[in-house]
Amino acid sequence: MASAIIFSGQIPRQNFCFKAMAAATPAAMPFKLSSQFAHRNTKMGQQGICLRRQTLSKPFDNWRLNLIMPSAADSDDITFDQLSAALMIRNFYTCINEKRLKELDEYISDDCCFEDCSFVSPIQGKKEVMHFYQQLTTGMGHNVKFSIEHVCEDDNKFTAGVNWHMEWKRRQIPFTRGCSFYECSREGDRLVIKKARVVIESPIKPGGMVLTLLKNVTAIFDDFPKFAEWFLKSPHVIVRFLLKIYSRLLAPIVNPLLRGYVKIWGFVARLFVFALSILLHISKKYFG
Structure with a gap:
């Protein structure tokens, strides 16, 4: 009162x-x-x-x-909850940036489910999730860091949402914006991540084509409702089926072209570096 x-x-x-x-x-x-x-x-x-x-x-x-x-x-009437999902998530990203994997391991639950929209299927289990973060921190190198923009948490549940981008020496890297949603659970006097869902910005910007595609897909669903129900229950089956078709029919043709494309660009890059080194050598000799 x-x-x-x-x-x-x-x-x-x-x-x-x-x-x-x-x-x-x-x-x-x-x-x-x-x-x-x-x-x-x-x-x-x-x-x-x-x-x-x-x-x-x-x-x-x-x-x-x-x-x-x-x-x-x-007093039994006054209760203050010291556990905060938002604070825990901030510490979690700090451990990623500083590559403190042992401390990072303490934030992951044993039955953690990690859903990244870049992957076909989610990553299950603490061991597999930690293997993913080990590869992530290794790929980040020494200068790439996560920059947290906003963190929101739910007062009633241990949930938190965060949007972020990646930086190289405090300069934002293009196409690295993302949003993550975390569901946490209490283990003793601390919080651990039980489920995570990550959405990363796509480098392909289809724009209005997405609306046209949505219109066509919904028209097919309305004309074939049974197919729509089957597809929505098991979308990964069709993805695996398309991957099998690609690997058997298109991969023998597309993969050599891609390898040749990569080799050509590698040769162009080496040629550019060689020409640049010659220009620098000449500039130092005559103008240095």
């Missing part, structure tokens, strides 16, 4: 006291209390605050404040 502070009409010269009355009505409140305690259903008993003036040698120690109130730790 909110409390009102009632001051006496006269204040003595040397001593004055004021007490918080628990039975006062809300109409007698001279100001509004913080909504944070009202939200947590905090109930305060009778409290007293007493100020005594003392004669001291230092000019800034003329007043001493003595608080007389029940301890919050001894």
Whole structure:
């Protein structure tokens, strides 16, 4: 129950006291209390605050404040949850940036499910998830870091959402923006990640083609509802089927072309570096 502070009409010269009355009505409140305690259903008993003036040698120690109130730790009505999913996720990304894999392991639950939209199937289990993060931190090198933009958490559940991007020496890398959603669970006095879902920005920007594709797909679903129900129940089956078709029919043709394309670009890059080194050598010799 909110409390009102009632001051006496006269204040003595040397001593004055004021007490918080628990039975006062809300109409007698001279100001509004913080909504944070009202939200947590905090109930305060009778409290007293007493100020005594003392004669001291230092000019800034003329007043001493003595608080007389029940301890919050001894009251069953006041509960403060120290576990925060948002704070845990921030520490989690700090461990990734600093490559502290042993500490990172403590944030992953044994039955963790990691869903990355870049992969066909989710990663199951703590061992497989840690193997993924080990490869991730190795691929990041020494200069690539995650930069956290915003973190949001749910008050009722241990869930948190975060959007981020990657930087190289504090410069943003293109096409590395992403959003992650984490569901946590309590293990003793700490939180661990039970489920994670990651969506990463695609370098391909189809634009309005997505709306056209959506219109065509929904038209097919409406014309063939049984096929739509089967597809929505097992979409990975069709993906695996298309991959098999690609590996048997198109891979023998496409893969050599891709390898030749990569070799050509590698040769062009080496030729560019060679020409650049010659120009630098000439500039140093004649203009240095």
